[in-house]
Amino acid sequence: MTSPADTTTEPVRPEARAPRGFQDRRGHDLVAERRIVQAVSEVYERWGFEPLETSAFEYADALGKFLPDADRPNEGVFALQDDDDQWMALRYDLTAPLARFAAQTWETLPKPFRRYAFGPVWRNEKPGPGRFREFVQCDADTVGSDRPEADAEIIAMAVEGLQAAGLAPGQAVIKIASRKLVNGVLQAAGVTEQGQTLAVLRAVDKLDRLGPDGVKLLLGEGRLDDSGDFTRGAGLNTKGVDAVLAFLAVQAGSRDSVLNALDAVVGGTEAGAEGLNELGRISAALKAMGVADEAAGIDPSVVRGLEYYTGAVFEAELLLDTTDDKGRPVRFGSIGGGGRYDDLVARFTGERTPATGFSFGVSRLVSALRAAGQDPAGDARGPVVIIAFSEDDMAHYFAAASELRGAGIAAEVYLGKAGMKAQMKYADRRGAPAAVIMGGDEIAAGKVTIKDLDLGRELARKVADNDAWRSERPGQSLVDRADLTATVRAILDHGK
Amino acid sequence: MTSPADTTTEPVRPEARAPRGFQDRRGHDLVAERRIVQAVSEVYERWGFEPLETSAFEYADALGKFLPDADRPNEGVFALQDDDDQWMALRYDLTAPLARFAAQTWETLPKPFRRYAFGPVWRNEKPGPGRFREFVQCDADTVGSDRPEADAEIIAMAVEGLQAAGLAPGQAVIKIASRKLVNGVLQAAGVTEQGQTLAVLRAVDKLDRLGPDGVKLLLGEGRLDDSGDFTRGAGLNTKGVDAVLAFLAVQAGSRDSVLNALDAVVGGTEAGAEGLNELGRISAALKAMGVADEAAGIDPSVVRGLEYYTGAVFEAELLLDTTDDKGRPVRFGSIGGGGRYDDLVARFTGERTPATGFSFGVSRLVSALRAAGQDPAGDARGPVVIIAFSEDDMAHYFAAASELRGAGIAAEVYLGKAGMKAQMKYADRRGAPAAVIMGGDEIAAGKVTIKDLDLGRELARKVADNDAWRSERPGQSLVDRADLTATVRAILDHGK
CATH class of the missing domain: 3.30.930.10 (Bira Bifunctional Protein; Domain 2)
Structure with missing residues (x-):
């Protein structure tokens, strides 16, 4: 096979679409x-x-x-x-x-x-x-x-x-x-014949729409509707x-x-x-x-x-x-x-x-x-996202993610190549409950910054027209690296 | 549609078989x-x-x-x-x-x-x-x-x-x-040509079978096998x-x-x-x-x-x-x-x-x-089977099954029409850990008989050539009806 990406002439590309009437679920x-x-x-x-x-x-x-x-x-x-x-x-x-x-x-x-x-x-x-x-x-x-x-x-x-x-x-x-x-x-x-059986069942089926009086006509001789059309009835006798x-x-x-x-x-x-x-x-x-x-x-x-x-x-x-x-x-x-x-x-x-x-x-x-007001996936959350700043510190990020997963908390290291702002947006789109920030200074000081994204979203809703909160970094806290898992756990627990 | 079971002439019946190459799993x-x-x-x-x-x-x-x-x-x-x-x-x-x-x-x-x-x-x-x-x-x-x-x-x-x-x-x-x-x-x-690439990969693929010496020949001019057939090599130089x-x-x-x-x-x-x-x-x-x-x-x-x-x-x-x-x-x-x-x-x-x-x-x-000696379904068990003796006592059987299920124990009432022996065989085939027996006398006395089927199977294996144990009803005990769930639970726990 020749890879389409490697060819120099324009290849015929299939259109990416699910077949008609089929869906992707996620x-x-x-x-x-x-x-x-x-x-x-x-x-x-x-x-x-x-x-x-x-x-x-x-x-x-x-x-x-x-x-x-x-x-x-x-x-x-x-x-x-x-x-x-x-x-x-x-x-x-x-x-x-x-x-x-x-x-x-x-x-x-x-x-x-x-x-x-x-x-x-x-x-x-x-x-x-x-x-x-x-x-x-x-x-x-x-x-x-x-x-x-x-x-x-x-x-x-x-x-x-x-x-x-x-x-x-x-x-x-x-x-x-x-x-x-x-x-x-x-x-x-007294119904024994198939055609009459069906006529009776059709009449019964109209109970919701026509009420008992309409059904009564359809069970008997028939019914003249408002437009003047006559529907022949099932022909039952009175009994x-x-x-x-x-x-x-x-x-x-x-x-x-x-x-x-x-x-x-x-x-x-x-x-x-x-x-x-x-x-x-x-x-x-x-x-x-x-x-x-x-x-x-x-x-x-x-x-x-x-x-x-x-x-x-x-x-x-x-x-x-x-x-x-x-x-x-x-x-x-x-x-x-x-x-x-x-x-x-x-x-x-x-x-x-x-x-x-x-x-x-x-x-x-x-x-x-x-x-009925129930959401079977109501408490489903995305993973905690560890923000990646530097190639040199990847080992620190992976260790933090491993530690969280070891405690049963879904966690991942961001593996794209975007900056801090785009990574926070990514965390938000993943439905992450928290983002973990480990800059060079924090790592050197044995610290970690943890951002409570639910709280951040809530505050953003409440004071959307007020820029003051932004400087206060709502829901963001600097803790000892040793307290990473406990702090994230607390965020997950109050979110329930 | 005419139901085949109701027709008087012999109907053409499809053969019940899964399509070729497809399987049922259970x-x-x-x-x-x-x-x-x-x-x-x-x-x-x-x-x-x-x-x-x-x-x-x-x-x-x-x-x-x-x-x-x-x-x-x-x-x-x-x-x-x-x-x-x-x-x-x-x-x-x-x-x-x-x-x-x-x-x-x-x-x-x-x-x-x-x-x-x-x-x-x-x-x-x-x-x-x-x-x-x-x-x-x-x-x-x-x-x-x-x-x-x-x-x-x-x-x-x-x-x-x-x-x-x-x-x-x-x-x-x-x-x-x-x-x-x-x-x-x-x-x-020094390989750049597609045909030579494939010849090299084919040679490499034979490492397990021919060893390094055989591969060496196939990478170079070629190899004469025991039957006298010559396989042309990839034609690489010594380097x-x-x-x-x-x-x-x-x-x-x-x-x-x-x-x-x-x-x-x-x-x-x-x-x-x-x-x-x-x-x-x-x-x-x-x-x-x-x-x-x-x-x-x-x-x-x-x-x-x-x-x-x-x-x-x-x-x-x-x-x-x-x-x-x-x-x-x-x-x-x-x-x-x-x-x-x-x-x-x-x-x-x-x-x-x-x-x-x-x-x-x-x-x-x-x-x-x-x-690797692991069975991912090793501890999977069938339900506890409640033996059904009498139409009149069905309510007692259903209540017992409900009680066990309420305690998280899989349980069912036998709903066929066979006798005691066939019901015990059914329980065995379902992989039931226990059978619950509630005859009229037991119900009247507020009692229930519980048969530990694992223990029964084990004893049957050990003394298969000795009929004496049969009269002792191995693994069978008569307990108060109030102790039903606790007794079954104990059987399940010792089976782990």
């Missing part, structure tokens, strides 16, 4: 994501879930077509053909690879198999603001237990995980529902419409009260009774695990999008009133979810293998935490 | 890798290196063609065409993305820019035993400092990182050399041959003694003098940082393969005699390396931007640690 944001992953991993391991990492690629047929974008079943993934002509695709979530892994290794696994995983997933979709084609997910799943207690365990662990990530009790809730309740309602409403509306009208409350109210609506159907029995056992197990009704409640309106759920479904929601960047209140919405999917492993084996899990996107959780 | 191996990454990250952050994560994809032109496999410049990566027709490829290392990132954001970065990164890289190569197409690398780099002290810092930090990962002092060494010394030797030998042999004959020793010996060989050349001056400053800085000669020595024979190195090069080597799986001694070789690469950012900007770094493969380091 500093505060990355520290926040890592702390969340670390805190949640510790919780999951304490619950007996073991780490598993599958590869980025799966064979395309093993990955399946479970992406929400059902209109483009072959799109949505990054795929390429291997040199033996097999198609491989990058995973779009962590559940499909788990199903493949479980099917492949089932005989050798301890069962039930509990695993958690975190890592990037890739979606070949149109990128947009805040919408990336690569992002980190974190999943926990139990494969091989059909007990509702396994769902309860996932929910209780998710509650603890969100708290460990920084959301205080009351800032988030896990809402629990069941596909079987929806099936019960459809049964009670059917009433059943669906009664289901939607169940009031929030304790898990027991919601279950009782639901019993009156769907308890008479086979699917409904089965769903209620399972939710009852989930609720009892949650109680035994010490999970309050406020942390995990039953909410029949939760209907998660992915078609592979077969029983209980969960949705984690931020409970805070958040504001957008113009200060307007916005509903933050879902910060994670999951449910029971008993058919995914059967895609490979033909044998129904019960499974349940919970998943969240790490950067979305960071956003939720920030919306 | 349990002990994964814990070992994570602990290494965690320990090394802490060291790197203490040295003032900030975390950076770039995306898996880069545009193909930005990635460049720096893979060692120079015969297949367009091969070796996983590439695909985006829907706007641009070619993207998965990163094959963490250096090329750093160069792109630095070029893209240079104006906004604090300079020098220190960053570390870890994550998967992908190589589209023929897989083999222990040779995967996806593996985790860990890099640390300083961009924007041409000071030899920046190289020294990388070396000192690598020494500390390897120790933090578990290699004791004396188990590994970083060998330091410089491309400029090689240039000096070539200059001293040239002597210069190269003198370079190779430099004895190992302290950094100062090696530098002195090298000075006599290449000090008279411009490139050699420059390289020696840089290595001298690296050595002095290492001394100031407290890095002993035994931990980081000068070894002129280190010539790393990648063509992008421009100055100092480093190679981390395991110093232990290791054995292969047949017990034969093998040289483990390199466990990481790096060096100065001042031209990579210039590929984009046209401006030379000094950079230096060190990189290692995480799973290879795990292998090295195991070869």
Whole structure:
């Protein structure tokens, strides 16, 4: 290879840019994501879930077509053909690879198999603001237990995980529902045909926008909107419409009260009774695990999008009133979810293998935490910067940095070639809590100057319009070289 | 989507298998890798290196063609065409993305820019035993400092990182050399032409196999091997041959003694003098940082393969005699390396931007640690398993598990449907330190039975041929329910 820098003719230079829809992450944001992953991993391991990492690629047929974008079943993934002509695709979530892994290794696994995983997933979709084609997910799943207690365990662990990530009790809730309740309602409403089922679900989905009266019309003959357009309804009879509306009208409350109210609506159907029995056992197990009704409640309106759920479904929601960047209140919405999917492993084996899990996107959780006034990287600091004046004194600077690091304090010697002022600016940009100044005179006298940069910044803010403070060198002190580490430690401690 | 498990006709089922050359990682191996990454990250952050994560994809032109496999410049990566027709490829290392990132954001970065990164890289190569197409690398780099002290810092930090990962002092060494010394030797030998340069390097590379006499022939006219084949030599004159042999004959020793010996060989050349001056400053800085000669020595024979190195090069080597799986001694070789690469950012900007770094493969380091008798996941344990006897007592089991977790002890309730014996086997396979048994009688009496599984395994090993111990229930004790956590804690503590 000829080095471009050495050629005399003008070389063709590539443009330095990240691919469309991909991002570089560093500093505060990355520290926040890592702390969340670390805190949640510790919780999951304490619950007996073991780490598993599958590869980025799966064979395309093993990955399946479970992406929400059902209109483009072959799109949505990054795929390429291997040199033996097999198609491989990058995973779009962590559940499909788990199903493949479980099917492949089932005989050798301890069962039930509990695993958690975190890592990037890739979606070949149109990128947009805040919408990336690569992002980190974190999943926990139990494969091989059909007990509702396994769902309860996932929910209780998710509650603890969100708290460990920084959301205080009351800032988030896990809402629990069941596909079987929806099936019960459809049964009670006399719906058996697929097209009518979809029409009912579409009507239900408009509850927020149209209210019960609008939904009532859409469940029946249809609805004429303000612009004069007519939307044909699901065509339910009065009894059917009433059943669906009664289901939607169940009031929030304790898990027991919601279950009782639901019993009156769907308890008479086979699917409904089965769903209620399972939710009852989930609720009892949650109680035994010490999970309050406020942390995990039953909410029949939760209907998660992915078609592979077969029983209980969960949705984690931020409970805070958040504001957008113009200060307007916005509903933050879902910060994670999951449910029971008993058919995914059967895609490979033909044998129904019960499974349940919970998943969240790490950067979305960071956003939720920030919306809740928490900064997971709040106390993250840059290193202490040792200012470098003279080539001859480098050994002194390195010794000081080593000493600080030996005491567990992040520290570095400035290794550029700028003067004092630019070095102080560098220290500021690194978020350094302190700068250490060792001029020739100080070294000769066995002294060191330590500048408290937080204090300096604070004072600069307070007296920005007053130049007098500058001569007083705020937050700067000359101490014995022997007191270096103790002085820096004191600065770090008062900064907390 | 129709669920395969629900269809009545036999569906076409995908085979559950990981793609060729890709692996699933779990349990002990994964814990070992994570602990290494965690320990090394802490060291790197203490040295003032900030975390950076770039995306898996880069545009193909930005990635460049720096893979060692120079015969297949367009091969070796996983590439695909985006829907706007641009070619993207998965990163094959963490250096090329750093160069792109630095070029893209240079104006906004604090300079020098220190960053570390870890994550998967992908190589589209023929897989083999222990040779995967996806593996985790860990890099640390300083961009924007041409000071030899920046190289020294990388070396000192690598020494500390390897120790933090578990290699004791004396188990590994970083060998330091410089491309400029090689240039000096070539200059001293009167070599200016590219073909002759390569012939010299090929000859040098055979030192281990042929010894100085064989190399001498290959540097001169050529060598006739035992089979009668003649290999044409580099055609150096006597003075040239002597210069190269003198370079190779430099004895190992302290950094100062090696530098002195090298000075006599290449000090008279411009490139050699420059390289020696840089290595001298690296050595002095290492001394100031407290890095002993035994931990980081000068070894002129280190010539790393990648063509992008421009100055100092480093190679981390395991110093232990290791054995292969047949017990034969093998040289483990390199466990990481790096060096100065001042031209990579210039590929984009046209401006030379000094950079230096060190990189290692995480799973290879795990292998090295195991070869050195260290197991980074040695004390990793499974969760305590609470045996489940009766549906009616689930609340008791969950409460016990919650209590243990509250004390920081990993614990889980068995959620399958097997009997006592199978549950004990499950606990054993999970690596559980203890099993908690709460039958109806025990619950009624306010008691709990705790089985020390480590002790049980140990006793089973000792008296495997004697059935008498079985009736004594080794390591099993009945204690008050209130003493559950303390008893389990004692078992965990004696297991350390």
